[in-house]
Amino acid sequence: GEDVEQSLFLSVREGDSSVINCTYTDSSSTYLYWYKQEPGAGLQLLTYIFSNMDMKQDQRLTVLLNKKDKHLSLRIADTQTGDSAIYFCAEIPSGGYNKLIFGAGTRLAVHP
Amino acid sequence: NAGVTQTPKFQVLKTGQSMTLQCAQDMNHEYMSWYRQDPGMGLRLIHYSVGAGITDQGEVPNGYNVSRSTTEDFPLRLLSAAPSQTSVYFCASSRQGANQETQYFGPGTRLLVL
Numbered sequence: 709g710e711d712v713e714q715s716l717f718l719s720v721r722e723g724d725s726s727v728i729n730c731t732y733t734d735s736s737s738t739y740l741y742w743y744k745q746e747p748g749a750g751l752q753l754l755t756y757i758f759s760n761m762d763m764k765q766d767q768r769l770t771v772l773l774n775k776k777d778k779h780l781s782l783r784i785a786d787t788q789t790g791d792s793a794i795y796f797c798a799e800i801p802s803g804g805y806n807k808l809i810f811g812a813g814t815r816l817a818v819h820p
Numbered sequence: 821n822a823g824v825t826q827t828p829k830f831q832v833l834k835t836g837q838s839m840t841l842q843c844a845q846d847m848n849h850e851y852m853s854w855y856r857q858d859p860g861m862g863l864r865l866i867h868y869s870v871g872a873g874i875t876d877q878g879e880v881p882n883g884y885n886v887s888r889s890t891t892e893d894f895p896l897r898l899l900s901a902a903p904s905q906t907s908v909y910f911c912a913s914s915r916q917g918a919n920q921e922t923q924y925f926g927p928g929t930r931l932l933v934l
Contacts, residue, residue: 712862812861
C-alpha cells in the first residue's frame with residue numbers, strides 16, 4: 709500500500725544545517741513534495757522534485773532523492789528560528805492523480 | 821486575491837449534529853480538495869473536485885458529503901457528527917490536479933465533536 713514515513717521530531721542549533729528524512733513506498737511516484745506548516749496555519753509548498761531528478765537546490769533548501777532506496781531528504785542550510793515548523797513529505801502515487809499522500813510530519817525546533 | 825478562505829475557524833458540535841464547513845477560493849482554480857489532519861497521521865484526503873459539478877472520494881470519505889456548484893466554492897458537510905470527526909480540516913485548491921501545480925491551502929477549521 710501507499711505509505712510515507714518521517715521521523716516526528718528534530719532539534720537543531722541556530723546556524724546549523726537541518727536534514728529531514730522521508731521514506732515512501734510507491735516506486736512509481738512521479739512527484740515528491742515538501743510542505744511547511746507554521747503554528748495555526750495551513751500548509752505552504754516549499755519545494756518539489758520530479759522523479760527523474762536526484763537533486764534540486766533552491767536557495768537554502770536542497771532536496772535529495774534516492775529512488776533505489778525510496779528515500780527523500782530536505783536539507784535546510786543555516787537554519788534560523790523562523791524555520792521552526794512542521795515539515796511534511798508528500799507523494800503522488802502511481803495512478804493517484806489529484807491525490808497527495810502525506811507523511812505524519814517532522815517538527816523542527818531551532819534553538820539558540 | 822484572498823487565496824483560499826475557510827469558515828469557521830473553530831467549531832464545537834455535539835454528537836449527531838450536522839454542519840457545513842465552508843471553503844472558497846478566488847484564483848479561478850479548477851481543482852479543490854478537503855483534507856483532515858490528525859495528530860501523528862499527517863493529512864488525509866477526504867473528497868476532491870476537478871471542476872464545477874464533478875466530485876470524487878478520497879482516502880477517508882465516510883461521514884462527509886461535498887458538492888461543487890461553482891468554481892469558487894467547495895463546502896464540506898458533516899451529516900451526523902461523531903467524536904471520531906474531531907480534527908483540523910484543510911481545504912486546498914490548485915489550477916490543475918495536484919501533481920503538476922502548487923496546491924494552496926486554507927488556514928484550517930478546528931472541529932471538536934463532543
